[in-house]
Amino acid sequence: MSFPQNHSGLKAIVDRHARKKGPLLPILRDVQEEFECVSPDAEAVIAQALNLSRAEVHGVVSFYHDLSPTPDLRPCVELCRAEACKARGVEALLPAAQAVAGDRVNLKSVYCLGLCATGPNARTGDALHSRLDEESLVKLVLSI
Amino acid sequence: MKVARISDDAQALACGADAVAAAFEEVGCTVERVSSWGMHWLEPLIEIDGNGFGPASPEDVASILNGTSTLAIGSVAEHPFIARQQRLTFARGGKTRPLSLEDYAATGGWVGLHRARSMQSAEVVAEVLASGLRGRGGAGFPAGIKWKTVAEAAGLTKYIVCNADEGDSGTFADRMLMEGDPFRLLEGMAIAGYAVGAREGYIYVRSEYPHAIAKLNAAVAIAGSNLAPFHIEVRVGAGAYVCGEETSLLNSIEGKRGEVRAKPPLPALEGLFGCPTVVNNVLTLAAIPHILTPGGASLYDSLGLDRSKGTMPIQLAGNIKHGGLYETAFGITLNELIYDIGGGTASGRPVKAVQVGGPLGAYIPPGQFDLPFDYEGYTVADALIGHGGITVFDDTADMGAMARFAFEFCAAESCGKCTPCRLGSTRGVELIDRIRSGEKAEADCVEALPQMHNARKAGRSREDELELLEDLCETMQFGSLCALGGFTPYPVRSALKHWPEDFSS
Numbered sequence: 171m172s173f174p175q176n177h178s179g180l181k182a183i184v185d186r187h188a189r190k191k192g193p194l195l196p197i198l199r200d201v202q203e204e205f206e207c208v209s210p211d212a213e214a215v216i217a218q219a220l221n222l223s224r225a226e227v228h229g230v231v232s233f234y235h236d237l238s239p240t241p242d243l244r245p246c247v248e249l250c251r252a253e254a255c256k257a258r259g260v261e262a263l264l265p266a267a268q269a270v271a272g273d274r275v276n277l278k279s280v281y282c283l284g285l286c287a288t289g290p291n292a293r294t295g296d297a298l299h300s301r302l303d304e305e306s307l308v309k310l311v312l313s314i
Numbered sequence: 315m316k317v318a319r320i321s322d323d324a325q326a327l328a329c330g331a332d333a334v335a336a337a338f339e340e341v342g343c344t345v346e347r348v349s350s351w352g353m354h355w356l357e358p359l360i361e362i363d364g365n366g367f368g369p370a371s372p373e374d375v376a377s378i379l380n381g382t383s384t385l386a387i388g389s390v391a392e393h394p395f396i397a398r399q400q401r402l403t404f405a406r407g408g409k410t411r412p413l414s415l416e417d418y419a420a421t422g423g424w425v426g427l428h429r430a431r432s433m434q435s436a437e438v439v440a441e442v443l444a445s446g447l448r449g450r451g452g453a454g455f456p457a458g459i460k461w462k463t464v465a466e467a468a469g470l471t472k473y474i475v476c477n478a479d480e481g482d483s484g485t486f487a488d489r490m491l492m493e494g495d496p497f498r499l500l501e502g503m504a505i506a507g508y509a510v511g512a513r514e515g516y517i518y519v520r521s522e523y524p525h526a527i528a529k530l531n532a533a534v535a536i537a538g539s540n541l542a543p544f545h546i547e548v549r550v551g552a553g554a555y556v557c558g559e560e561t562s563l564l565n566s567i568e569g570k571r572g573e574v575r576a577k578p579p580l581p582a583l584e585g586l587f588g589c590p591t592v593v594n595n596v597l598t599l600a601a602i603p604h605i606l607t608p609g610g611a612s613l614y615d616s617l618g619l620d621r622s623k624g625t626m627p628i629q630l631a632g633n634i635k636h637g638g639l640y641e642t643a644f645g646i647t648l649n650e651l652i653y654d655i656g657g658g659t660a661s662g663r664p665v666k667a668v669q670v671g672g673p674l675g676a677y678i679p680p681g682q683f684d685l686p687f688d689y690e691g692y693t694v695a696d697a698l699i700g701h702g703g704i705t706v707f708d709d710t711a712d713m714g715a716m717a718r719f720a721f722e723f724c725a726a727e728s729c730g731k732c733t734p735c736r737l738g739s740t741r742g743v744e745l746i747d748r749i750r751s752g753e754k755a756e757a758d759c760v761e762a763l764p765q766m767h768n769a770r771k772a773g774r775s776r777e778d779e780l781e782l783l784e785d786l787c788e789t790m791q792f793g794s795l796c797a798l799g800g801f802t803p804y805p806v807r808s809a810l811k812h813w814p815e816d817f818s819s
Contacts (some may be wrong), residue, residue: 174534174639186327190547191568191587192568192569192570192587193570193572194565195549195550195552195567195569196549196550198552199550201520204743217643217657221639229521229571230569230571231572233554233572233729234429234551234552234553234554234572234574235553235554235573236521236552236553236554237552243767250483252483252484252486252673252705252723253483253484253632253669253672253673253705253716253719254483254631254632254705255483256630256711256716257631257633257705257706257707257708258632258633258660259713280352280522281481281483281673281723281727282481282482282483282484282485282522282524283324283328283522284324284480284485284486284489284522285324285328285354285486286483286484286485286486286629286631286632286633286637286703286705287354287355287486287630287631287632287637287638288325288328288329288354288355288357288637293522296330296524296525298324298327299328300325300328300329301329
């Protein structure tokens with residue numbers, strides 16, 4: 171059996187949050203951030219550490235959009251496609267962005283980045299991009 | 315050398331404020347990073363000696379400094395967008411450095427908390443009751459009654475939970491408050507803790523707000539001794555919209571799937587970890603420090619309309635020329651907000667619809683723009699004010715597509731616990747697709763089964779499909795456990811009612 175996720179790293183994360191009330195979500199968030207996913211093996215380790223069943227941990231992992239069972243190591247552009255950005259024309263920018271993203275970039279739809287008066291908006295990591303038009307969005311996708 | 319004040323709010327950063335700040339520093343100016351004034355169409359907004367320039371780029375630095383800039387808007391505080399507002403919750407907007415305790419104390423910070431702690435806790439609850447403050451998250455439940463319930467509930471351990479899972483499109487007031495005036499939120503929570511007898515508080519922030527999370531964590535570390543013995547912890551969500559629903563949020567903090575709980579029991583009696591819990595929105599808790607200042611409660615109660623007391627931070631968003639944060643007393647009309655203050659659409663085209671209250675709010679046609687902004691008035695008009703977000707659409711909007719999106723969003727974000735929301739949302743998408751494509755629906759394989767006595771064996775006409783849609787909306791509205799399934803019919807029904815032509819093939 172292989173352990174793609176580093177055990178000592180995992181243990182450090184669990185230890186960091188173990189004394190919190192309701193430590194599961196903070197642990198899962200940190201595991202996702204460090205390993206880009208929460209693998210079934212990691213679920214088992216976390217379940218044992220918190221005295222939960224694997225099913226309980228898996229149920230939580232599968233519920234939240236931010237947590238994924240396998241890593242996607244492609245660069246990611248999160249494009250807001252909620253109402254306020256739709257009202258400012260985000261849908262018309264999509265075909266051009268998808269064309270340059272191809273399989274190389276993960277062009278992900280998100281719903282609201284909280285910059286609703288100056289959309290269309292996107293996020294790359296913690297960097298935010300506002301007032302996008304086709305040209306600037308294509309440039310953003312190509313630049314990461 | 316001159317002091318250039320530039321916001322470090324996520325909105326300003328997204329518009330390029332860091333590059334502009336660096337350009338000012340390069341020419342020897344002192345740059346002060348302050349909170350946002352809320353005039354988002356002008357971001358990045360530069361303020362020098364009280365005068366504003368925006369939207370600025372690094373190339374504008376020279377002309378701003380030598381006084382030839384065409385971006386000048388004159389005095390920021392006297393700008394009509396700011397001068398007409400009545401700012402209580404956002405009183406510090408644009409004026410203070412978000413993480414400066416010195417600025418906070420100099421602008422009336424901690425006055426409410428100190429006064430509250432000098433009173434009996436029941437008196438604090440009574441003041442909140444007297445202010446008429448209602449929950450700003452959307453439901454509009456009187457905050458004082460919730461606090462009273464928790465204060466009188468049995469149990470040694472109680473919690474204050476701040477709902478900062480601001481997922482509604484068209485809303486950003488929570489984000490601005492957390493980034494621009496985080497100590498105010500912490501002070502409000504500490505007052506709530508004192509009033510109901512809770513020693514611990516949690517702020518549950520959505521993960522889409524990394525800058526707000528960083529500010530809150532820093533603020534909690536800086537202000538720990540001011541808040542003590544009250545202790546606050548920041549918890550970060552994981553991308554689930556439904557966790558903005560209070561019971562789902564509590565499950566999420568507990569480390570469970572963010573599934574909605576059936577009520578009763580109310581969270582006020584059995585909330586976080588089964589203990590009595592106050593769950594309030596960011597704006598509700600941020601209104602508290604003002605209410606607890608001397609005379610604050612009666613001032614709050616004197617503002618507004620009917621049973622909607624005080625001020626509401628309204629968020630002008632979408633296709634609007636002058637978008638941003640506009641805090642004013644209840645009673646203002648959409649006409650004033652969209653045309654007088656917002657300047658109409660950003661595209662210059664006529665307004666077709668506005669959605670008030672986020673993805674679950676009704677679409678309102680221009681014919682109803684004289685509706686005064688208050689909880690009851692909107693309920694009567696089959697709409698809701700929700701979290702106070704107003705998203706403007708111009709005449710290119712396809713309302714049939716927006717109705718479909720409402721169902722699609724509900725299907726993607728449903729927690730799956732109750733059937734009307736889990737299944738109804740997906741059936742709704744299919745139904746709208748059929749109505750819009752004009753294809754005649756034949757009886758499907760289940761409907762054709764002999765045991766399905768009540769199912770129609772012949773195909774359905776457009777009228778039948780519309781009736782089915784109405785039926786589905788009613789089932790979702792009255793049969794869902796929470797507002798996600800229960801309110802999704804609002805955008806759908808309003809779009810169908812006011813723009814039926816957008817549902818034709």
